[in-house]
Structures are given as C-alpha cells and as structure tokens.
Amino acid sequence: MLSKCLKYDLKYIYKLLIVFYLIDIVFAIFTRILFSFDNSFMLHILALIASGITISFMFSIVINNLMRVWARFVKNVYGDESYLTHTLPISKSTIYTSKFLSSIITMFTSMLVILLCIVIAYYSKENLEVLKNTLQIFATVMNSTTIKLILTAFFVIFLEFTTILQAGFTGILLGHKSNNLRMVKSIVYGYLNYLLVGVISVLIIYIIGLFNPNIMALFSTNINNVVAVDVVKKSLVLGVFIYITFICIYYFIDIKVFKKGVNVD
C-alpha cells in the first residue's frame, strides 16, 4: 500500500514541479546560448536577464517544493481530501511515511535539476578551471578531494532541506492537535522545531567542546583565527549525525502523534 500512496503523492507534487523544472532548464539553455555570443552588448544584457531568471527559478523550485509538500500534507490529512485519506484501508504510519518519502524524493530531484541547470548555464572550461582551483584549495586544506567536497556540500544542503521539511511536518501535526488557530500554530511550531534542531546541535558541539579544547576553539576564537581543519571536519560530521538523528526523532514523534488519531475540520 505504501507504493500506491507514494505513487499518488509523487504524481501530485511533480505535476507542478515539473513545469518549474522545464522552465528552469529552458532558461538555463537560453543563458548558455546567449552568453555564447560575446560580440553583442544587447545579447549580453539578454544573457544576464536569462541568467537572473534561471537563478530565480532555482529558488522557486526549492520554495515550491517545500510549500507544495506541506500544502499536500495539510490538504490530504486535515482538509476536504482527508475524508478520503483517513477512510482508506491503510495504516496511519503508511500515510505519513508516504508523505515523508515523497518529500525527500522530490527535494532530491529538485536539487539534481538545480545542479543540472547550473551545469547547462555556466559550464565552460574556464569556469570549471576556476571552480576546480577554488575547491582544490579547500580540498587540500581539508585533506580531501574536490569531488568529495562537492558531494559533501550537496549532501549537507539536502540534509538541511530535509530537516526543514520534517520540522514543518511536525509543526503541522502539533498545530492541528489544537481546536483553533491551527494554521498559525502549525507555522509557529514548525519554526520552533527547526530552531530547536539548530540550538541543540550547537549545544551538543559545545558540550563535546568542554572535553575537547580543539572543538572549544570553535566557540572561543574569532573568525580571523584559524581553527584546526580536523576540528572543522569533526564538527561537520557531528552536525550531519545530529541532523540525521533529529530527522529520525521527528519522524518517530510524528508517527506516534499521527497514530493517536486526527481531528479533521
């Protein structure tokens, strides 16, 4: 049943997102074509406009992805459509897991499309060389490779968005336990959940820092002082671990809250 639920959830979210994907890809292609004419001032201006649109659509993709996933959740679980959702012969955890997985899958593809658009619009030997050189400096300092660095950045950003999605879901569930001002409370709880992840992450790193002076250096030195590379790496790994833990904790809290039952409008 999970696969069936997932199929319908993905269809709903992609129905609009694909339009955004296509527009962004088209503008990325325009950007590339227009930038290739380097002897025309007007075409250069048009290239800059196309480039601006490409970048703004990248943001739109992420924002739309987040909003559409949450809107689908509210509509399906508490709105008119909830009368069908909750009367389907499937468990509450299946309903929730489908929403959760569909949000992760769509966010992942959105990020891939954004990456693809960047490549289409801006890939050139010179740009690649600049990027390589810049990343190589960081990679050398971090004792890593440029590919690893790019993958890590991609993974961290993806994790950040997944945390935002999850904090939003938990906010909606907690907000809708109340009998009034449900949407306002959902938004407030969502923000608080996200804030909580950040605060606790810093707190955990600080507590570890109490036993490890190198990590404490992150708190006691200013930005101009060099912090040991090993510490940055450790903090990054710790941060990733904390975020994944939080995503899992929120997931299980949500399942538990959801299983207790809903009160639809």
Add this chain to the structure above:
Amino acid sequence: MELLECKNIYKDYGKKQVLKDVNLKIPRGKIVGLLGKNGMGKTTLIKLINDLLTPTSGEILVNGKEVGIESKKIISYLPERTYLDKSMTIKQTLKYFTDFYDNFDIEKAKRLIKDLDLEIDTKISKMSKGMQEKLQLILVMSRNAELYILDEPLGGVDPATRDYILDTILNNFNEDASVIISTHLISDIERILDEVIFIDKGKIILCSDADKLREKEKASIDEIFRRMFKC
C-alpha cells in the same frame, strides 16, 4: 456480533461537549436513519466511526474490532463535503478507488457514470458541485461494503436529484449490508427506513424499529420528529 457498536462515547471540543454517553448497536441488513436537527452531533458521531475524529472516551467496535484498517475495508462512507482530488479525471479517480479498495466494483461504477451521461475523461474540477456529489455517491455505492454510512446525502439538492440519490442507494447497496443515513430531511427517506435513531444535543434519545414506532405513535416518523424537536 453486531456490525457496529458504540459504547459510552463522549466527544469534547475543548470545554464544549458534543457527544454524551452515546450507546448504539447497528445490526446487519438494516437501513437506519440517524435523525436529528443540525448541530446535534450526527456528523461528529459519523466522523468518529470513520476515524476522522478521536473520541474523548468510549469505544467503537466494527465487526467486534476497534476502528482501523479492517473496519475501513468494510465501511463505505459518503461525507457531507466533496473529498475528491479535483485535479484528477473521473478515470483517474476510478483507478484510485480500484487501487485502494478491494471491494470496489469498477464496472458498476462505469455503468452508473454512463447513466449520468458523464464522460470518463472529464476533470473533476470542470464538473458542477452537484455532479461531483453524484459521482461521489456512485463511487461509494459501487463498493461491496458491509456498512454504508451516508452523511446528509439529500442536503441542499433539488427534489429530482433527491429521487436519483435515493434510487442509487436503494438499487446499489449490498443486500446483507446495513446503511446508516444521517439527515434532517426525514419525509424524503422515511419510506426506506427500517430503524430510526433520534439524536439531540449529543445524546441518543430514541432508538426504535421504524414500523413499531409509527404504530405506537400513530404518526409518521416525520411527524414524530417534528413533535419531539419542536422549538
């Protein structure tokens, strides 16, 4: 074993108590009218049976089991509002019901849709509200369920549509199944009811066989209702 049993159900919204100690038994093979004025708790009770609300206290058993996956397999529910995804076509909606309900009879649904002169590729958002409600009724009645729960199926519709709705219900429900119809428009459905339940201010105030009640009170259910609920 009763098909549906509600034991000491209470439902509060904050300080407001909507249902108070509701006890109810619905046997198989009956058409039951859940009758009461607006805002007396009919929809709340129905939502509780369908897992759309959680009771403050009490127990609801369907076929002897708590409300859950098993009860949802055998209950076919028509809510007051339109619950279909409006971005879908009728065809996609039929596929959706086939995917999730093992007892959904797609051929019956297609036949009933054809009777309405509806094109299967019509988008639900392009249909009028009345048509959407009819489609919803068709989908609900095309399931071979054991219990049909219809919440205000006649609310806000013209007399001709009322006849269509009643005919669709009577001609399509599973013979061994029970039907609960919640309404305040009693005169329209009186003729088809086997049993009646009167609900007032969140309490069940009367539960009776429809014929016996008529005989006892020497009046129609509609008249009895008007007498009991006189403002």
